[in-house]
Structures are given as C-alpha cells and as structure tokens.
Amino acid sequence: MSLGSVPPLHEDRRPDGGTLMGSDDNFDIVVVGAGPVGLSFAASLAQSELKVAVVEQNTFDSLANPAFDGREIALTNASIRTLRELGAWDVIPASDKSALQGARVLNGSSAFALRFDPPSNSGEPLGVLVPNCRIREALFKIVRLQDRARLLCGHSVVDATNSQEGAVVTLSNGARLTARLVVAADSRLSATRDLLGIGADINRLGHSMLICRVRHERAHHQIAIEWFDHHQTIAMLPLAEGMSSLLLTLRSNEAYRLLAFDDDLFLSELTKRCRGRLGKMTLASKRHTYPLVTTWAHKFRAPSAALIGDAAIGMHPVTAHGFNIGLSSQKQLARGIMTACRDGRNVGDPDMLHIYERRLRLSAAPLYHATNILIGLYSRDHLAARLARHLGLRFAQHVPLVRHGISAELQR
Ligand SMILES: Cc1cc2nc3c(=O)[nH]c(=O)nc-3n(C[C@H](O)[C@H](O)[C@H](O)COP(=O)(O)OP(=O)(O)OC[C@H]3O[C@@H](n4cnc5c(N)ncnc54)[C@H](O)[C@@H]3O)c2cc1C
Structure with a gap:
C-alpha cells in the first residue's frame, strides 16, 4: 500500500453507507466503532499520513447530533489535556463543563x-464533568474535518479475519475493507473482539x-x-x-x-x-x-489487530474511569503506531502491539481489580x-x- 498516492478522503454520507469500490476499500487502519474512544483514536492519527476508516453502525446524523444518554463523564485532568491536544476540548461549550x-x-x-x-x-x-454526548459530538466534529479519515456510518462489522499480513473486515452491506491493522473500539461486548478470536472475562453483575x-x-x-x-x-x-x-x-x-x-x-x-x-x-x-457489565479482554492484540477502549477493558462506572482509561489506551496505541511508521516499520508491527498490550495491562489492572473488590464489598448487605x-x-x-x-x- 503506497501512502503517498492516496487521495484525500471524506465521510461517506450516502444513505446506504456507500459500497466501496476499487482502491477505496484499502486502508492502513480500520477502526470499528465511532464511540468516544474510536473517534479519539482517529483524531490522534491526524498528524500521520495514514489512511484511516472508521466504521460505525449508527447513522451519520446520530453521530453528528448525539442524543443525551444520561452519562456525565468525570474527566481527569490528564484526559482534559488529551482532549485539548486533539482539539476537542475547546469545541465543548463551557456551559457543559462542571468542575x-x-x-x-x-x-x-x-x-x-x-x-x-x-x-x-x-x-x-x-x-470536570461533561455529558458523554458532548464529548462524542466534539470528537466527531474534529474527525470529519480530517483529510485522510473516512467515516463509514450506518453499517456494522459482521466479519473480520486477520493474519500477520493484514486484516479483512466485512460490513453488513457486503462491503469488504482491507487494512494493515484493524482496531476494535466497538464497546465492552465487542463483536469484533469475538470475530478476532479474543476471549474476555465478562461479568454481568445483575x-x-x-x-x-x-x-x-x-x-x-x-x-x-x-x-x-x-x-x-x-x-x-x-x-x-x-x-x-x-x-x-x-x-x-x-x-x-x-x-x-x-x-x-x-x-x-x-x-x-x-x-x-x-x-x-x-x-x-x-x-x-x-x-x-464489567469486561477484561484476555488479550489486547492479535496479528494485525488491537483492542482499545471498552473493547479492551470495560470498567464498572462506580470509579468513573472507563473513558479515562480508554482515552489513555488509544493515545498509547496511536503513539506506538506513529513511532513504528517513523522507523519504517509496519502499523501492525507485532513488537509495537506487544508493548502496547503490556503497558495497558500494567496501568489498568490495579484500578480494575481494586474496583471489583470494592463492588463486591458494596453490593453485599x-x-x-x-x-x-x-x-x-x-x-x-x-x-x-x-x-x-x-x-x-x-x-x-
Ligand atoms: C452510566 C455510566 C457512567 C459512566 N461514567 C463514566 C465517567 O464518569 N468517567 C469515565 O471515564 N467513564 C465513564 N463511563 C464509561 C464510558 O462511558 C465508556 O468507557 C466509554 O463510553 C467507552 O467508549 P468506547 O468508544 O470504547 O465504547 P462505546 O462508547 O461503547 O462506543 C462503541 C461504538 O461502537 C459502535 N459499534 C458497536 N458494535 C459495532 C459493530 N459491530 N460495527 C460498527 N460499529 C459498532 C457503537 O454503535 C458505538 O458507537 C460510564 C459508563 C456508564 C455506563
């Protein structure tokens, strides 16, 4: 795949999500899920020359104007810095930020x-507390302006295969996308994680x-x-x-x-x-x-594939850290990818993915397990x-x- 020859790409607004033809279906990275973490990841790659597709089952309009979903996300100061770096923080109205x-x-x-x-x-x-819908809206505004990111909305991923050579992702409209790396950001009950053969501890709390x-x-x-x-x-x-x-x-x-x-x-x-x-x-x-439901994926990577956000770790909301960890996970992966590119390595370089997995596991495991102990203690009477x-x-x-x-x- 030649990076230099790719024309600028924009969001696919066609009502059917668009059937991709010819070289249009070859990407460096396919991100599954335009939730806040998938969008942050696409935004983190804005400075790279990589051709990125973000596939989302919801419609373009529901991403552009996300409905209030009740969630008020408690952002840490580190997350605020990351959102600021991505250009999203200033897009969120001050009236939606509560210290x-x-x-x-x-x-x-x-x-x-x-x-x-x-x-x-x-x-x-x-x-700072910010409604989840405002974070999504701000990130969506950033990503849709990115020249080399393509938003494919209105179709879900129904199949994914992977090997050391790359990945193939099939959408519900039959379109097939090839990528050097597929990144699952499709929620804690990630279908892509299953399709990639990665198991997870899934704890339904009742x-x-x-x-x-x-x-x-x-x-x-x-x-x-x-x-x-x-x-x-x-x-x-x-x-x-x-x-x-x-x-x-x-x-x-x-x-x-x-x-x-x-x-x-x-x-x-x-x-x-x-x-x-x-x-x-x-x-x-x-x-x-x-x-x-809390989840912990058994692996955060597979050949030519990685998991970020809730698809990797689905925290209990009591510690208000799911998105904060997701934001940090996507940042770590994006950095690893850009370093690999600078060094002339593949975006799916196995060593880079291994380091990503190890760092995320080390940084998130203490909070994940401490939260589970806390939940056990507080859900018994x-x-x-x-x-x-x-x-x-x-x-x-x-x-x-x-x-x-x-x-x-x-x-x-
Ligand atoms: C009540 C509540 C309160 C919370 N409060 C906080 C808090 O204060 N602080 C904090 O840090 N975190 C909080 N969280 C956690 C936070 O909301 C999540 O960690 C965050 O939304 C994860 O983002 P994500 O992008 O990984 O996944 P999601 O937000 O789940 O987005 C996944 C996206 O993938 C799409 N998708 C799914 N399957 C497919 C498919 N097959 N094909 C294509 N697209 C697909 C979905 O439509 C969705 O758009 C809270 C969660 C809850 C439930």
Whole structure:
C-alpha cells in the first residue's frame, strides 16, 4: 500500500453507507466503532499520513447530533489535556463543563464521610464533568474535518479475519475493507473482539444504574457524593448550580420497576431514597438505565489487530474511569503506531502491539481489580460487609497515602 498516492478522503454520507469500490476499500487502519474512544483514536492519527476508516453502525446524523444518554463523564485532568491536544476540548461549550471540587464517600446512615479534595496548591479541580454526548459530538466534529479519515456510518462489522499480513473486515452491506491493522473500539461486548478470536472475562453483575438529572434547592458546592446505602448506591454528581445527576445502582429488577413509574411517583421515590440530602427536587431529564457489565479482554492484540477502549477493558462506572482509561489506551496505541511508521516499520508491527498490550495491562489492572473488590464489598448487605465498609472508609481517611493516592489518580 503506497501512502503517498492516496487521495484525500471524506465521510461517506450516502444513505446506504456507500459500497466501496476499487482502491477505496484499502486502508492502513480500520477502526470499528465511532464511540468516544474510536473517534479519539482517529483524531490522534491526524498528524500521520495514514489512511484511516472508521466504521460505525449508527447513522451519520446520530453521530453528528448525539442524543443525551444520561452519562456525565468525570474527566481527569490528564484526559482534559488529551482532549485539548486533539482539539476537542475547546469545541465543548463551557456551559457543559462542571468542575468537580471534591468527592465524599458515605456508608449507610453513618455521619462519617471519606473526603477527596484536590491538593490545596494544585489550582485545579479534581476533574470536570461533561455529558458523554458532548464529548462524542466534539470528537466527531474534529474527525470529519480530517483529510485522510473516512467515516463509514450506518453499517456494522459482521466479519473480520486477520493474519500477520493484514486484516479483512466485512460490513453488513457486503462491503469488504482491507487494512494493515484493524482496531476494535466497538464497546465492552465487542463483536469484533469475538470475530478476532479474543476471549474476555465478562461479568454481568445483575445490577443496573438508573440515571437522571434533577434540579434541587440545596447547594451542592460542586462536591460529588457516593453513598453506599442498604440495597442501593446513590451517586450525586454536581452539574450547574442547583442541578445534579443522580445515579442509583439497584438490582436490575428494582431499577426497571422504578423506570416504569410515572414522573410524580418516580420523583417521590427518589426523594425518599435520597433522604432529603438535596432538599426539594424536580426532574430535569428523562431516565436512562444501564445494566452493569464489567469486561477484561484476555488479550489486547492479535496479528494485525488491537483492542482499545471498552473493547479492551470495560470498567464498572462506580470509579468513573472507563473513558479515562480508554482515552489513555488509544493515545498509547496511536503513539506506538506513529513511532513504528517513523522507523519504517509496519502499523501492525507485532513488537509495537506487544508493548502496547503490556503497558495497558500494567496501568489498568490495579484500578480494575481494586474496583471489583470494592463492588463486591458494596453490593453485599450482610453485617460483615457493612462493618468492613465502615472500617475501610476510616482506614482510608486516616492513611493519607491511600486517600492522596486516589486523589492523585483522579487528578493525574
Ligand atoms: C452510566 C455510566 C457512567 C459512566 N461514567 C463514566 C465517567 O464518569 N468517567 C469515565 O471515564 N467513564 C465513564 N463511563 C464509561 C464510558 O462511558 C465508556 O468507557 C466509554 O463510553 C467507552 O467508549 P468506547 O468508544 O470504547 O465504547 P462505546 O462508547 O461503547 O462506543 C462503541 C461504538 O461502537 C459502535 N459499534 C458497536 N458494535 C459495532 C459493530 N459491530 N460495527 C460498527 N460499529 C459498532 C457503537 O454503535 C458505538 O458507537 C460510564 C459508563 C456508564 C455506563
């Protein structure tokens, strides 16, 4: 594949997603999934000469104007820097950015709170909350302006084969794309990962997150609250003044029962469950539910293939780190690819992919496993678990290394 002879490519807007003909179906890299991580990865390759295709099952218009999906993503300062480098941060309206000045973790009816605050001399908040749809929208705007990136929307990937020589990806409209490297960014239940023969630990937790925005009379002071109560966990994420996002983690059948309530009944249930912490509340958005599934792929690479984002590691949302890790994973891979290109090596160079996999595993495994232990502790309600939670919070509060370590991780 000659890099010099490729004409500029733009998004494929044809209603059928376009059947690709001739040399148009040969790419250096095919990315499966135009979620926030797949799009970030394509944007990270903007400075390269590589010909990139991003395949997405959703339509062009739904990517250009993504609907609010309830998720408010808590971005670390490192993620904000990455989004700024990609040109996406400044595209997100200031009114959609809510600073996180601290977090408190509560256990049951105990008055004790484990506190996380930004270091007093840092001058930066712990992080910034941004709606997921705004991150996607901003990244999409960046990628569609890239000369050498092609967006193929409206068709899913239904087959993928790979070898040391390259990969072939088949779309649901029958189009076949060849690539030197295929990158799966198609969510935690990635079909491409399966097609590439990569297994994963998939943990369906039997719980779901029910999310909505509320307006409330008490001030939140930009402090997030994670409250582990009996049979439920409630997170309160501070948005604009007098507005928060509420995330209830419940057994799935209980979440769906609440989802079916009319607005008045739902609001009175919510007020009861929040025990007046935010004062009088009114609903400010539709409700959204997410069944909780965590995943860890057995490998993050295969010949001429790599996994990024949730396709590699699907974190539990309780630690608010899935996208942060995904953003860092795509950055590591893009850097490895550009270094390989500079050194005259292939974009699917096995040594480069091996290093990518090792680094990602080392950087993400501690948080992934610590989160799973935390979930185990907090999803059980017997006396021993409640006691362990109580002692755990006090231990963390009085061992600054633990607390500051977590704050630093959030701030990183
Ligand atoms: C309730 C909730 C709250 C969260 N809060 C946070 C937070 O505060 N901080 C944080 O860092 N993370 C958070 N996360 C995690 C974050 O949302 C994910 O890590 C992130 O969305 C992963 O992005 P992705 O691009 O890898 O995958 P996805 O967002 O799942 O995107 C995958 C894309 O691939 C497409 N696709 C799928 N299959 C195919 C196919 N066969 N062919 C073509 N296209 C396909 C999909 O349509 C989609 O567009 C939260 C998650 C949830 C559920």
